[in-house]
Each structure stands twice: as structure tokens, then as C-alpha cells.
Amino acid sequence: MPVTLEQIGIVLENIAPVSFAEDWDNSGFNVNLHNTDVSGVMVCLDVLPEIIEEAAEKGCNLIISHHPLLFHATKKIDSESYEGQCVRMLIERGISLYCAHTSMDSAPGGINTWLADQFALTNRCYVQNGTTEHFYEVAVHTPRDHAEAVSRAMALAGAGTLGEYTECTFRIDGKGTFRPGLDASPYIGQGGKLETVDEIRISSICSENDLQKVLCAIRNVHPYEMPAISALRTDEPQCVSSGLGVVGDLPEPSRTTDILDRLKEILQTDSIRVAGEMNGKISRVGVCGGAAGDFAGAARNKGAELFITGEIKHNDYVAHTDIILVEAGHFDTEKCFCQLYAQGLQKCFHDVNYNIAIYVTNLRRPYVNY
Template identity: 80%
Template sequence: MSVTLEQVGALLELIAPISFAEEWDNSGFNVNLHNTDISGIMICLDVLPETIEEAAEKGCNLIISHHPLLFRATKKIDSESYEGKCVQMLAERRISLYCAHTSMDSAPGGINTWLADQFALANRCYIQNGLVERFYEVAVHTPRGHAETVRRAMTSAGAGRLGEYAECTFNIDGKGTFRPEHDASPYIGQAGRLETADEIRISSICSENDLQKVLRAVRKVHPYEMPAISVLKTDEPQRINSGLGIVGDMPSPLPAGEVLDKLKAALQTDSVRVAGNLKKKIRRLGVCGGAAGDFAELARKKGAELFITGEIKHNEYAAQNDIILVEAGHFDTEKCFCRLYAQGLQKRLDDVNYNIAIYVTNLRRPYVNY
């Protein structure tokens, strides 16, 4: 069975939705050769000429990279430039390119989740919240005899889910009044006469994502020609669906030096750069892959005593404010991307029985040596 690029693209949205990406980023398709049947997929950290050659040799016509090839505004494609050469190679070999950059940084189960998992951090919060999903209160008036049917329709469509609780509703008995006009087809009563009915007001919370589905479900089962439904946007609760960087509690306090030993083992690296007292006991830790030195102060405000990232600028070290800073390398803090994304994509392919080979490129060492 052939699988199109568009069908695979829909699965990629399930792993790290584009809505999770930062506004300044260029996650998503950098090169989209439409109406293509996918023969194989290559996953890499960076798009390089040798990566494109490897993909072509393995019969892949889709590359998924972490870092975008077209990151900044491009005014021209010059085949002598790095970006232009890669675009030319992709086009000649009929290979599309999809980039999961800050979308994968921010996604639950993404790069920063992996980093936090290496230290088994508890009581986690994002350093910078990403996509925040609002909630609504949906209330509907229904005849008492139909209350259970309407209530079940609401909750089956997604209403009433709060944390670890489901089917949460509030119900008030009352009297409804209405007067059908001449062209109405009332479920109860007669045209032109004021009617009174025993009704129940059912209200429940639902997420922004489920709102339209809940409203359709109510209208489908409600006996009235024009059901009375009200929708109110709430300040609380809200669901934080994504975010950059994570701060959390260590299972038990560890000297900073021992935290670094665990970090080097997890990243399989020999050295990291650090500024601060290595004997200090660390109870709360912050992590953010890539170049996130500017997050150090935000991490400190959320309780982090030590902050790990890939790159830190000189002025960010200079502004160190009672927090230990660790620079573990952009490459090393993000190289987990390939394995994480391959596992996530394989699961989605298996779920829908798409038989497509996935390859992970041979990861190069960092571009600089120490």
C-alpha cells in the first residue's frame, strides 16, 4: 500500500505539533514535494550534503531533521551556499524535508523531557510555558427526562475531564418557560401559548480543543428544536500543553559534581563547562537542550539551583546569580532527538499499518573538538 507525503505529515503532527513551535522558528516542511509516495524516511540532527546522499542511497525520499535548513529569511537560493546546495540536492533527488525544531523541544516526551528523565526529576514545570489550552463552561437546559442522555453525550464528547477525574458535571433543577411562535415546531407545548417545563441545567467544563465537539453532541441528542446553551470562557483551569525547558526536584540532594557525573554518563561525553560551586547540594535542577543560556534566570526563579543547557554566552555567565551554570554542548544535549523521533514515528506508523522503513543517520561528533 502506498503512503503519501501528506499522510505521513499528519502523523508527524501527532509527535510534535507545529503549534508547539516558537513564532521565530521554522519547524515544519522546509521542502515539500507534494503528491509523493514515501519510500523511506531518514532522521538526522542537521541537514548536510552527506546526509542527503545517504538518504538517497537508502531509497529515502523524506528527511526529518531537528534543526531547520531554512532558518532565517532567505532572499535567494545560491547553489554555492550551504543552504542553496542542500536545496538543490533535495530537489534533484526528489527528497522532501521536514524539520521538528522547537516543536520537539517543547513537546511532552521531547528533548527536554528526555533530559529531565535522566535525573528522574519530580514536581516538574516548564521554564517557559508554550501552548496554553483554555477551558470553557458549557451549560444546557434540558427536560428532566432527557437529562441523562444529554449529560452522557457531553461527557462522551470530552466535557467534564479535570485532572484525574472524568464525567464532572453540576446539575440544577428548575422551571423553564417559553412561548413557541407560530412557525415553531415545539417538542413541548403549543404555538402562541406560554409553557412551563421541569428542566435541569447541566453544566460542565471542557477544553478549547473539545468545545465544538461537545456542542455538536449536545445538539444531536437534545429534544428541543432550539436548545438553550451557554458557553463561558474561564480563567481557571487551564492546560499547559507544551513548554521550553524543565525545572524539577531531584530524587535526593546531590553535590553538583555528582550531578555532572550523571550528566556526562547520560550524554556519553567526557567534559562539560561549568561555573559555580561543585560541592553545593542540588535539590532542584533545570534543563534545556540547545542554546538556552538566556533561560538561566527564569530557571532560578522557579527554584533551580543548577541549570544545564547546550550553549551559554559570556554575558550570561557574567550575569550568574546564585545558580550553577553548566554548558554541555549543543550537539550533546540534542543528539537524543534522532532516537526519540524515530521511536515516536515508528509507533505512529505501526498504529495505522504503514510499512515504511525508518533510518537514523550516522551521527557525527560535534563540529568542534576540545
């Protein structure tokens, strides 16, 4: 069965939602040729004329890149410029372009998570928090003999999950009173007569994302015609669901030179740039792919003693002498994107039974050599 570009767009949101992207970014569709069926997908780091040709030769009419083709505000399309040439080639060959830039940097399981995983970092936090999801306290009064059914339905809908704990509730016994109207259909009692019932108040925490599912689950199993439900947004806890950069603890303190050797092995590169004292041992490390030298101070504030990124400006080296700075190259710190995104896309296609070929372009070497 054909799969439309719009259907694919929904799947892409499951991997790295555009809402995770920074305001200054241009993640999402850069070229959207609507009302087309997707014949194949090509994943790349950058959009280049040769990659567009490669996609066309392989029968792909959707390219997914990490870096946006249209990044800054565009006032004209010049076919002799890099952007204009690529746009013209994409349209002529009927290829749409989707870019997952800071959305994939910030997503759990994205580039920065991959970098942190290579060093087995624990006790993690984001260098810069992204999307923050609030929690709600949901409370409902139910007859005693329905308490377990209501509580179970709430849990299955996502309520009561905090970290490694599930089915967390608080219960209070009490007396409920109500007077059904003459046209009501009460589970207990008679119209016009005041009733007193032994009830249990069940309260539980749920995420903002799960709130409507929890409310629906309660109503589906609750015996009352009009159950009394309250939902109050809490200041704490909060769930940070995305962020840029990761800081975490190494499994054990390591010499700086050993960390750098491990980094070159991970990135399969022969050279990196380092500033700072290299004789001691490091316990806590920060990572952020791409150009994130301006995050050095924030990483230090989160306890990082060494910060790895792709590009660092001279001023950042000057301003942050209290942390070891490692510049490993924009290309090398982000080249993992292609395999990461292709694997995530393959899983999503499998889950929804989409039979579409996915190709990863042969990565070129960095544009700058040392």
C-alpha cells in the first residue's frame, strides 16, 4: 500500500519532534512536495548536489539530512548558489527534504545521548534543558468496591509513574454525599434523595502528555454517571523531556589522556584540539555535538571537568580556563546522525508496517583536514 509524505511526516515526529528544536533553527520540511507517495528515503549529514543525484539514482524521493539546507531567511532563490542549485535539483527530481537538526541534538536517543553512551556516563543531566513537561495530580472519589478497578485503569493509562516507580497512589477513606436529580440515572441512590456512601479518594501523579488518557480511563471504568475528578498542575515534579548537551559521571575517574584516546577511537579521527591541564584525573564529562563552545560555562556549572564538542571559538577558550575544552570537529561529533536516524526510522517503519527502502549515503570525509 502506498505511503504518503504526510504519513511519513507523522513517523518522523516520533523520532525527533520538531518541538524539540531551538527557536533559531529550521528543523522540519525544507522542501515539501505535497501529495506524493514515498518510494525511498536517503539519510545524510549535509545536502549536497551529489547526494541528491545519489538519492535519485536509488529511487528515493525523500532526503533526511541533519543540517538544514535553508537555514537563514531566504529572500531569493539563485540557481548558481549552493542553496539555489540544491533546491532546483530537488524540485526537478521530485525529491522532498526533511531536516532533523537541533531536534535530533535534543531528542533522547539523539546525537548527544549517543556521545554520552560511548563514555557510559551516569547521573546525567542536560547542559541546557529543552522541553519541560509538567505533572498533574489527578484525584477521584469512587465507591470502595470500585477502587481497585479505577486505580488499575489510571496506572495503565500512565498515572503513578515516577522514575523507576509505578502505580504510585495516595488513598483516603471518607464519606461522600450527593442528591441525584429526578432525571438522573444514579449508580447508587434514588432521585431527589440525599445519599451517603463510603468512598475512597484516589490521587496519583501523571504527566501532562498522559493527562487526557488518564481522565478518559477513569471515566470508562468509574460506576458513577458523573464522577468527581480533579486535575491540578504541580510545580514539582517536572519532567525534562529534551535538552542540548549531556553532562554525566564516568564509571570511574580517568586520566585526561585516556579520555582523549578513547574519544579519538570512538570518532575514528586522528586529531583533536585540547586546552587545559591534562595531568590530572577526570570524574565528570560534558558532551555536545556540533558547534557548542558557548556551552562550556553551563557544562562547568553542571559539574563537568572536561567538555567535548565539535567547534570552539577563540573567545570561549579565553573565557573558560577552569574546564578542559576538547574540540573534536563538527563533522566527527555529528557523523553518527546518519546511522542513528536510519535505525530509528527503520524501527518506526516496522512498527507501522511501512515497507520503504532506507539508504544511508556514503559519508564524505570532513571538509577540513588537519
